[in-house]
Amino acid sequence: MSTSLLLVDDDRTFSSLAASMLSQEGFRVRVARSLHETRVALAAEAPDLVVLDRRLPDGDGLVFLPELRAQLPTTVVLMVTAHGDIESAVEAIRAGARDYLSKPVEIDDLVMRARRAASDLQLQERLRQAESVLEGRHRMAESRSPAMQRTLQMLERIATTPRSPVLLLGETGTGKAVLARHLHALRQKQGAFVQINCAALPDTMMESELFGHERGAFTDAKTARRGLVELASDGLLFLDEVGELPLALQAKLLTFLDKGAFRRLGGMTELTSTARIVAATNKDLEAEVTAGRFREDLLFRLSVFRVDVPPLRERREDVLPLARTLVQELCSELGRRPVPFSPAAEERLVSYPFPGNVRELRNVLERALVLELGPALELQSLAKGGGAPAAVDPNAFSVSGPPRPLDEVERLYVRHVLEQLGGRRMEAARALGLSYPTFLRRLEENPPSE
Numbered sequence: 001m002s003t004s005l006l007l008v009d010d011d012r013t014f015s016s017l018a019a020s021m022l023s024q025e026g027f028r029v030r031v032a033r034s035l036h037e038t039r040v041a042l043a044a045e046a047p048d049l050v051v052l053d054r055r056l057p058d059g060d061g062l063v064f065l066p067e068l069r070a071q072l073p074t075t076v077v078l079m080v081t082a083h084g085d086i087e088s089a090v091e092a093i094r095a096g097a098r099d100y101l102s103k104p105v106e107i108d109d110l111v112m113r114a115r116r117a118a119s120d121l122q123l124q125e126r127l128r129q130a131e132s133v134l135e136g137r138h139r140m141a142e143s144r145s146p147a148m149q150r151t152l153q154m155l156e157r158i159a160t161t162p163r164s165p166v167l168l169l170g171e172t173g174t175g176k177a178v179l180a181r182h183l184h185a186l187r188q189k190q191g192a193f194v195q196i197n198c199a200a201l202p203d204t205m206m207e208s209e210l211f212g213h214e215r216g217a218f219t220d221a222k223t224a225r226r227g228l229v230e231l232a233s234d235g236l237l238f239l240d241e242v243g244e245l246p247l248a249l250q251a252k253l254l255t256f257l258d259k260g261a262f263r264r265l266g267g268m269t270e271l272t273s274t275a276r277i278v279a280a281t282n283k284d285l286e287a288e289v290t291a292g293r294f295r296e297d298l299l300f301r302l303s304v305f306r307v308d309v310p311p312l313r314e315r316r317e318d319v320l321p322l323a324r325t326l327v328q329e330l331c332s333e334l335g336r337r338p339v340p341f342s343p344a345a346e347e348r349l350v351s352y353p354f355p356g357n358v359r360e361l362r363n364v365l366e367r368a369l370v371l372e373l374g375p376a377l378e379l380q381s382l383a384k385g386g387g388a389p390a391a392v393d394p395n396a397f398s399v400s401g402p403p404r405p406l407d408e409v410e411r412l413y414v415r416h417v418l419e420q421l422g423g424r425r426m427e428a429a430r431a432l433g434l435s436y437p438t439f440l441r442r443l444e445e446n447p448p449s450e
């Protein structure tokens, strides 16, 4: 999404020239020539950025600033003041303006400052998104099993070491992302926890996402952008599905791991970051090395600390406590009172193999909470198959009601296959004959009802 900007200025020549330059830079620009027009424009659509002149025909922009800030606290304001009027500039900053420009305003300067504000805004948005994705998904249930206890003790020791990389190995849905987050919390660092799925983006986008790009590095690169490696400095960068990282990027990651240094896409300057890298995979990386898809030297480098995350069937003691925690969490999301398990449901839970691990457990519970209406959860669906179906039964898929558009049916089918395979995404992609990135995209177009 491009940044929306409201330019408040009554000088017609200046405002139309500035508006056209800013539009060329990719901003969505509207112009207001008075405070009245500004109020109307703000009510119609909240802009990301406002460039606000002081002297307007029906009032003073600086007097209006507190009203604007109260109405739209996240909108960034650049104040335009008279030449040499330092006092107003200071007052504007105190009242919450991000920056100020003195008259006569150079259009290049205006564009540069607007660009800088926009890139700060995008950064905040990306961090907010990364955090909201994680929120509610990293709460770790208590674990009693010896297998998980060993894993957690190892993480505690690793947390005391400085920056060596960590490789989390385990089947899908075992909680590798949850453990990466836990390691970040144990380290008590100031930096952010940032995560990315290495299969989710095409190669060049992945490079720019990870290492950032300079302005003009490619056609759409209107502004320079910091990559996740920079954003996670003094924090932790979690690379999920690292086995899917393209070979060229594997080389770049290796250089970063060796030297802590990297270059943005299209950049000449060597930058540094103190992000700790934690990678995860459910693939056999040794086999990937043999097949020529994964660099052996990167595997060595990532393997300083290899942590096995046990599948749920090897830690049955954890199933019931986990199930109770997850039910509580799901009930609060659904705005319901917690529902207990019937004794038969508890038995089913401990004997079911959960090939999709904790993710499958969560899915089973969520479905039951929505579909079962009794006073206790029975989890009959676990009794029927005695295990997740080994293959997808296409006959089990039906769409009732009036004819639906083909893409909608396709989306429903993708979801259906994933459910039949107990939430195991890699297997679902394979069953559908889709590449993993394509599968993830289809899935995102069709989010589960969580």
Ligand SMILES: Nc1ncnc2c1ncn2[C@@H]1O[C@H](COP(=O)(O)OP(=O)(O)OP(=O)(O)O)[C@@H](O)[C@H]1O
Pocket (backbone or CB within 6 Å): 136, 137, 138, 139, 140, 141, 142, 170, 171, 172, 173, 174, 175, 176, 177, 178, 179, 240, 280, 281, 282, 322, 325, 358, 359, 362, 425
């Ligand atoms: N110890 C735990 N406590 C609470 N929830 C957990 C725990 N472990 C896993 N989960 C939940 O199970 C689901 C899957 O966990 P997560 O995404 O961490 O698995 P993963 O091993 O990274 O999976 P994949 O390899 O498919 O990316 C998430 O909804 C997560 O919140």
